[in-house]
Amino acid sequence: MTPSTQPNQPAPAGLRVAIVTGGSRGIGRAVSQQLARDGLAVVVNYARDAASAEDTVAAITGAGGRAVAVQADVADEKEVAALFDRAEAEYGGVDVVVNAAGRMTLSTVADLDLAALDAMHRTNIRGTFVVAQQAARRLRAGGSLVTFSTSVVGTQFPEYGAYVASKAAVEGMTLILARELRGRDVTVNTVAPGPTATDLFLDGKTPEQIDRLSKIPPLERLGRPEDIAEVVAFLSGPAGHWVNGQVLRANGGLV
Template sequence: MNTTTTDRVAIVTGGSRGIGRAVALELAGRGLPVVLAFAGNRAAAEATVDDITGAGGRALAVQADVADPDAVAEVFDTAERAFGGVDVVVHAAGRMVLSPIADLDLDAFDDLHRTNVRGTFVVAKQAARRTRPGGSLVTFSTSVLGLRFPTYGAYAASKAAVEALTLILARELRGRDVTVNAVAPGPTATELFLDGKDEETVAGLARQAPLERLGTPEDIAAVVAFLSSPEGHWINGQVVRANGGIV
């Protein structure tokens, strides 16, 4: 664990698993106290907190539905009460539902967009109001927008909305000294991505990138950490396609 001290504070939604967990660990390793927002898996969230605190960092876990404005406000309140403010907001929470467009149940579509679109809007609204000067918001899109894989229609549509919201918010925050960017991972070895895919499918996706492997959560976390750092502060209003060159 990096022992560098900092007065910067991070919130990571979806911080209990996958990319969100990797981001929380990376930011904590750089000295930031982290508030993890998790939807339902308390054991996983507390395990991430234990990993951070066991390595000398500071972290808290708060259960929150990212589409619920009151719950998200409480996450920000917790960061301010416990650590003094909010400087970095990483919105990694999301859902994926795969189906041909013709077959997708509209209730599943609505649930997906409630988390991915409304949830991003709710988190971004709080971040826009409460992130301190010099801070950053990082949202998550997907490289599937360029790859156009069949069965990803509803998911890709939700992430197209995230990109639009992100790029507009970056311009709305003119004069605030707060950056807003999106990271769009390619195929990444997370539970969310691997679920339901056989070995042949996974191997085929891994071969598409010139680097000939899947991304790792740590690959993506490093990109997020740079974008949210003082060194990355000149990058603003961008979508960074972190995918090993697949598109």
């Protein structure tokens, strides 16, 4: 695991601290920046793209926030434990964990390369579980875990079978973990975005496909990463702390 080159920053008493996996790009970056604007110190996790992670950190610190970039594979329990160790060493503890890291491969069930299936499920299922396990052990009272699913669990579009299977597993874990954390004052929720204008969503789609998908929600547009980040900020903040064990479909009315 490679730590950020950013210098340590003094952590004032009462500082709330967030770990955002997949926090350097797309929805994860928007979440990192939103939580920083809300006053949290943010540990921006990334898998491979160190440059994007450092750019996200620079954007946060340039606006007066606190952030550090830390590399870790979310499916590797030792690296994830070290990620949490770094957050605790840097800022004193962990209050919010947002698992935005994810992988998507589209194919019919008949044609899917099983190597792609294994890679996707390693990140989306095992990775979510590993991050949730550390969050369950380490989140401070008043804390929150937010994981990610997809609204396609409900829309059931063709070619999303393997991806939906991985995200349905995340949804199935949500209420169970919330109940397992009884008495800890820690919430567990899942956000299931609809079509959102990120590289992950746009990759491989034609302009015609994108236009068609953007017209499906009653609001007749794609979601923006910022739309999802604001939902995450609500669920992980004091105003949303009564929401627990839920799957929130943030999709403009898609389903």
